[in-house]
Amino acid sequence: MTKFTDLKLDPAVLRAIADAGYETPTPIQAGAIPPALEGRDVLGIAQTGTGKTASFTLPMVTMLSSGRARARMPRSLVLCPTRELAAQVAENFDTYAKYTRLTKALLIGGVSFGEQDKLIDRGVDVLIATPGRLLDHFERGKLLLTGVQIMVVDEADRMLDMGFIPDIERIFQLTPFTRQTLFFSATMAPEIERITNTFLHAPARIEVARQATTSETITQKLIQITPPRRDQSAKAKRELLRAIIKSEGEACTNAIIFCNRKTDVDIVAKSLKTHGFNAAPIHGDLDQSLRTKTLDAFRDGSLQLLIASDVAARGLDIPAVSHVFNYDLPSHAEDYVHRIGRTGRAGRLGTAYSIGTPADAKYLAAIEALVKQEIPRADPPEGFSLSEAAHREPRKYDDDKGPKSRSSRSRSGRGRDEKRPPREDRAPVIVAVEEDDSHIVEVPEAKRAEPRRSEPRRNDGPRSESHRAEPIRPDGPREDRRDERRSEPYRDSRRGRDGGPAVVGMGDHVPDFLLRSFRTTKPVIEDKDSDEAPEAELETPVTEPSEG
């Protein structure tokens, strides 16, 4: 098995890796580092949690260790979709560049320009940025990108979701043609494919899925309630959430509670605090310094419950949490996987509860279609009852629609499916979860991937016509390069079966834990009479959001 020491990394980097306690690269690292060190472009198709960050950090530190930065001309550039991810990449550089003299700057929004300007002026080897702030600096004339030798795009598909692609294209065009590009995405949506065809040159393509093992340690439960009135739904969900947290007792050492909307993040956080829980919100509308502080508190254990939007669903380096709660079922099915993947890491046990209401039926269907598994149903904690006349048994609404929840629930998956099939360009079913991104994880040989089968694609036709935004490159017209790519051993697996060992990974692998049948377990209630509630619960209801 390959060791880091076999990878031609700089001795200073190897020392830092050894200090961090790692010996064996993950599949994405083993696949991406050698071509990166040869100066080739890399297209890494990998999820968070595969050791992706180190797969570009390590070769970058190695390649940049000779040479020196000039004022305002960074030698390399890493683009990340969120501020937290960018900060995390920066920490990664600190870890692996500690025995070198490389300098770095973190350019993210929400913090003042002054410090960032100073660093840029002095000259940095590595610039880590979110696209908006980077372009902001550029437009202010503080930054030259013509010295960029290596450019990394991290989580490209998320950039796509967030509408960053025009910015990314622009940034590509501001950097020299001769740069080396390391490009990472969890999926290859057509738009992503277009970008890579346009800006990557004969990339080595490495594809891996997350390791399945630790997912086996996640117990999933879905608790469905049907509030009698729609405008009571939020309140009922908060009550249920509290009841679940209490029923878990000591087992819940720390948890992330995901909501779909920022307003709900605030409301739920406030509600939990009011009821005496140690809780704090995090989402994109909060001040950056508060975001950082909250995350730090959660990491060091002084904060027990983190209520989060999907800003925290992916990529964030958060220590293993005992529980994940989906206050809302996510509207993007893949986010379910990302969210519950925040628990059950590193072989520890984790529990993921989701709260469902009739309004979430189509989200639930999409999630279960994606993971090809029913989420095990569970009853609300014993003793839980909705306030007012709410019942947990689904019952009909007062309008003339009739009863709809119970019978439609189990079937809704299939039925919905036909109407709205999962988009083809979505992720292949890559599910599972495990170590955080910033660590290098040892993957047992047995867990390594089988080669991905090439999958039939329906329309390969006119797509290539859309590559008109082609920059002029010194190395000749587009056709030439396309031919070159065709003879490339690492080329796109979908275009040929004889590509050799190009693809490493388990892209279509469905982890065992999703295929085995679940036992529906009832929450264990130790003390049946535990009605005792913090006094706050009785007196301070949280203001109901105006709904509808």
Next chain:
DNA sequence: AAAAAAC
């Protein structure tokens, strides 16, 4: 029904 990111 949304989140994220620039001021």
